[in-house]
Amino acid sequence: MKVLVAVKRVIDYNVKVRVKPDNTGVDLANVKMAMNPFCEIAVEEAVRLKEKGVASEIVVVSIGPKACQEQIRTALALGADRGIHVETSEEVQSLEAAKLLKAVVEKEEPKLVILGKQSIDSDNNQTGQMLAALTGMGQGTFASEVVVDGDKVNVTREVDGGLMTVSLSLPAVVTTDLRLNEPRYASLPNIMKAKKKQLDVMSPEDLGVDIAARLSTLKVEAPAARKGGVKVADVAELVDKLKNEAKVI
Amino acid sequence: MSILVIAEHDNSELKQATLSVVAAAKAVGGDIDVLVAGENVSGVAEAAAKIEGVNKVLVADNAVYGHFLGENLGELVAEVGKGYGHIFAAAGTVGKDFMPRVAALLDVAQVSDIMRVESEDTFVRPIYAGNAIATVKSSDAIKVITVRPTAFDPVAAEGGSASVETLDVVKDAGLSTFVNEELAKSDRPDLASAGIVISGGRGMQNGENFKMLEQIADLLGAAVGASRAAVDAGFVPNDMQVGQTGKIVAPQLYIAVGISGAIQHLAGMSDSKVIVAINKDEEAPIFQVADYGLVGDLFQVIPELESSLKAL
Ligand SMILES: Cc1cc2nc3c(=O)[nH]c(=O)nc-3n(C[C@H](O)[C@H](O)[C@H](O)COP(=O)(O)OP(=O)(O)OC[C@H]3O[C@@H](n4cnc5c(N)ncnc54)[C@H](O)[C@@H]3O)c2cc1C
Ligand SMILES: Nc1ncnc2c1ncn2[C@@H]1O[C@H](COP(=O)(O)O)[C@@H](O)[C@H]1O
Numbered sequence: 192m193k194v195l196v197a198v199k200r201v202i203d204y205n206v207k208v209r210v211k212p213d214n215t216g217v218d219l220a221n222v223k224m225a226m227n228p229f230c231e232i233a234v235e236e237a238v239r240l241k242e243k244g245v246a247s248e249i250v251v252v253s254i255g256p257k258a259c260q261e262q263i264r265t266a267l268a269l270g271a272d273r274g275i276h277v278e279t280s281e282e283v284q285s286l287e288a289a290k291l292l293k294a295v296v297e298k299e300e301p302k303l304v305i306l307g308k309q310s311i312d313s314d315n316n317q318t319g320q321m322l323a324a325l326t327g328m329g330q331g332t333f334a335s336e337v338v339v340d341g342d343k344v345n346v347t348r349e350v351d352g353g354l355m356t357v358s359l360s361l362p363a364v365v366t367t368d369l370r371l372n373e374p375r376y377a378s379l380p381n382i383m384k385a386k387k388k389q390l391d392v393m394s395p396e397d398l399g400v401d402i403a404a405r406l407s408t409l410k411v412e413a414p415a416a417r418k419g420g421v422k423v424a425d426v427a428e429l430v431d432k433l434k435n436e437a438k439v440i
Numbered sequence: 441m442s443i444l445v446i447a448e449h450d451n452s453e454l455k456q457a458t459l460s461v462v463a464a465a466k467a468v469g470g471d472i473d474v475l476v477a478g479e480n481v482s483g484v485a486e487a488a489a490k491i492e493g494v495n496k497v498l499v500a501d502n503a504v505y506g507h508f509l510g511e512n513l514g515e516l517v518a519e520v521g522k523g524y525g526h527i528f529a530a531a532g533t534v535g536k537d538f539m540p541r542v543a544a545l546l547d548v549a550q551v552s553d554i555m556r557v558e559s560e561d562t563f564v565r566p567i568y569a570g571n572a573i574a575t576v577k578s579s580d581a582i583k584v585i586t587v588r589p590t591a592f593d594p595v596a597a598e599g600g601s602a603s604v605e606t607l608d609v610v611k612d613a614g615l616s617t618f619v620n621e622e623l624a625k626s627d628r629p630d631l632a633s634a635g636i637v638i639s640g641g642r643g644m645q646n647g648e649n650f651k652m653l654e655q656i657a658d659l660l661g662a663a664v665g666a667s668r669a670a671v672d673a674g675f676v677p678n679d680m681q682v683g684q685t686g687k688i689v690a691p692q693l694y695i696a697v698g699i700s701g702a703i704q705h706l707a708g709m710s711d712s713k714v715i716v717a718i719n720k721d722e723e724a725p726i727f728q729v730a731d732y733g734l735v736g737d738l739f740q741v742i743p744e745l746e747s748s749l750k751a752l
Contacts, residue, residue: 204704208571217572229685285540286549309685314567315552320510320540329511329615332537335678345619349678350533351632351687352450356619357509363615369668369685370678405549409562409575417710420731422722426744429716429734434752437714437731439636439693440660 192302192339192361194237194246196271197292197319198230198253200262201312210413217411226262229307231269232367235374236337237305238270245339246303248272252295254288256280260390267385268377274390275299279402285313287395287402289321294398296326301362303344308333308366319366329359335370441525441560442471442495446517446539447488448530451478451506454487456633457530459594462491464587465528466595467557471495473524474602477516479506489604492596497604504612507621508534511613514541519609522546524582525560531586531688532632539586548580555591569684569707589632590690590711624679628654631680634663636693637709639682640675641667643698643719643738647675652742653697659749665689665709667699683708698738701726718742 202208202217203225209218226234240246251266252275253259263274277291296304306319323330331337331346335354338345339361347356349368377385395402423429433440443465448455458474465472474488477500485499498520504512517538521527527542529535531553543550555573556564562577563585631637638653638660650664657664665687666680682689684707694712699705701717701724709715710729717730720737727733734741 202568207703208568210572217568284549286544286547289544311684312568314569314684315550316536317540317543317550317552320514320537321544321550323511324514324541324544327615329613330537330541331616332510333533348533350621351679352623353621353677353679354623355507355621357507357616358619359616368678370672405580406551406576406578409577411567411572411574414566414570414573414710417715417729419728420715420733422727422733422735425736426734426741426748429732430745430748430752432732433693433714433716437693439714440749440752 192246193248193250193299194240195296195299195301195304196233196237196249196251196266197306198234198251198262198266199227199307199310200224200253200255200259201227201310204228204311210411214410214412216408224258226265227307227310229309229367231374232371233305233307234266234269234271235372236367239372240339241270250275250299250301252277252292254279254283254291263390264385265377267388268382269375273388276390276392277395277398278392279395281402282404283402284404284406285315285317286321286405287400288318289325290400291395291398292322293325294400303361304364306364306366308368319364323364328362328364330364331357331359332366333368334365335368337365337371442473443468443526443528444521444524445472445474446529446535447474447476447484448532448534449476449478449481449484451481452483454484456594457532457589459491459597460589460592461528461530461587462493463592463595464554464557465526466493468526468560470525473498475500475517475520477505477513479503485604489602490598490600492599494600494602497602498607499604500607500609502610504610507618509616509618510537510541511615512611513538514545515611515613516609517542518545519611520607521582526583526585528585528587530589535586539584543584546582546584548582548584549578550584550586551576551578552586553588554585555588569703570710571703588688590688624677628657629661629663631663631665632687632689635691636660636662637665637689637691638662638695638697639665639667639699640670640697641699642669642673644670644675650676656742656746656749659746667705696726697742699726700724701729
């Protein structure tokens with residue numbers, strides 16, 4: 192079966208984010224960018240499905256500026272077979288990303304679509320569920336285990352109270368949580384090989400999708416800074432402060 | 441325009457988060473209706489009718505909603521929500537699962553995890569793991585919003601007397617079925633709403649050692665949380681993870697034990713009123729946000745803390 196994986200280019204999770212002085216956004220100039228960590232987990236899951244003989248082809252898609260091709264190449268080096276870049280320099284919000292992905296799904300007809308549960312920049316946690324609704328597919332969100340069984344997939348989900356398993360008819364959408372797997376690193380030979388893999392570029396217009404944003408960001412501010420407090424010498428002082436100064440115990 | 445709030449519950453009890461979501465809806469202004477969708481939820485509907493400031497409670501009681509499957513709830517809420525100006529739900533794993541489906545079905549954007557209401561179309565929310573706070577304005581006719589419960593003081597659970605109306609809308613998308621669940625059972629308070637939380641990180645070394653934290657939790661009436669590293673290592677289950685991609689907590693007192701203080705962890709607890717850090721590394725970033733820092737070996741400090749608390 193064919194698996195489609197959506198990967199997003201975001202700020203590297205180790206980078207200390209800085210808000211721009213004019214409050215229009217965060218400073219992305221000369222900042223290290225990377226594949227969204229949840230998307231790495233999505234790629235890894237697809238590769239494992241291929242290694243198990245469950246997946247036959249892995250197509251990876253990214254939406255955004257030209258530079259997204261770096262993340263597509265990374266996914267190709269990790270084991271994806273083919274890439275699709277939906278190129279646009281406009282900001283693409285989750286609903287519009289879901290519409291673009293729907294158009295790609297209609298072209299590619301994958302049996303399984305794997306996305307990250309959340310982008311670590313917007314922290315939206317929306318796109319996979321929106322794609323599932325738009326395509327009329329079932330969804331296994333926040334997955335910590337994915338087992339394909341014939342024309343069904345069983346997804347164990349990380350929920351507030353613990354774990355919950357659902358069974359979905361294929362085609363279906365899965366969004367990844369942290370415990371699904373541990374992504375591998377790409378080897379040098381595979382990075383070289385990835386350069387030769389097919390990567391098709393298309394525009395939102397080619398896919399017939401209007402990507403005009405529905406939400407406008409009026410301002411972006413730094414959070415109220417917490418000032419570090421004091422160091423206490425020992426447990427006795429700690430308990431005393433909590434009881435008599437902070438009055439929280 | 442009126443507002444539809446989707447109640448958070450487990451079929452038998454209304455969750456406290458619902459009261460915070462109603463508070464957020466109140467900040468928008470207008471009539472507030474609460475939808476209770478689930479199976480055998482008459483008790484929840486009664487509780488919802490008593491919430492201060494609620495106009496009407498709508499009840500969709502059917503087995504298809506019993507496990508809160510996102511596909512079925514999405515269709516139900518999109519249908520019922522069509523006539524409202526705003527649809528609000530808590531940003532827990534249920535709301536995060538079905539609300540984007542509602543937004544997509546209504547062809548509107550969703551604003552996730554709001555922490556403040558500026559006006560009926562403008563909301564404040566954290567981005568980049570809380571390292572930036574964005575004010576966003578929606579141009580859509582229906583605002584689909586998930587709410588960070590810890591950011592809104594709950595309205596009173598009693599005092600209202602809303603009418604209760606039964607809906608006979610049955611939406612079975614037929615796309616997914618419930619197989620099973622493993623829910624953590626604990627007599628301790630719920631992590632997301634506890635007044636005191638004590639969390640352990642990789643420094644705890646194993647799951648057995650978390651018992652030390654549980655003993656302190658029992659003395660303080662606290663909930664026990666964890667860092668991602670502790671969950672990934674299998675010390676404790678996933679529902680205990682606090683952080684950007686886990687639970688958001690904002691208790692009166694948060695005690696971080698053997699946790700370094702990565703931004704993804706801070707994102708889940710830095711709104712706590714008082715933060716205590718216990719860590720053997722005096723350079724650990726957690727000390728930069730801690731009101732009270734104690735540099736020391738947790739295996740020495742925690743037993744001492746336990747006996748001091750017992751002596752109080
Ligand atoms: C996409 C993404 C999402 C993430 N989401 C989350 C999230 O939601 N929540 C989260 O917590 N993390 C999250 N993380 C992980 C985060 O980046 C850190 O890796 C994690 O928080 C570290 O956990 P820790 O502090 O327990 O472990 P470490 O960073 O290894 O720190 C352990 C600490 O214990 C101290 N210690 C060790 N032994 C002792 C002792 N005997 N006594 C006292 N102190 C001791 C050490 O000095 C150290 O400071 C996420 C990461 C990514 C990439
Ligand atoms: N621009 C994009 N390109 C490719 N995939 C995306 C894009 N935006 C979102 N996604 C996918 O949707 C997931 C969740 O994103 P979000 O809803 O923005 O939190 C990501 O982990 C990706 O898998």
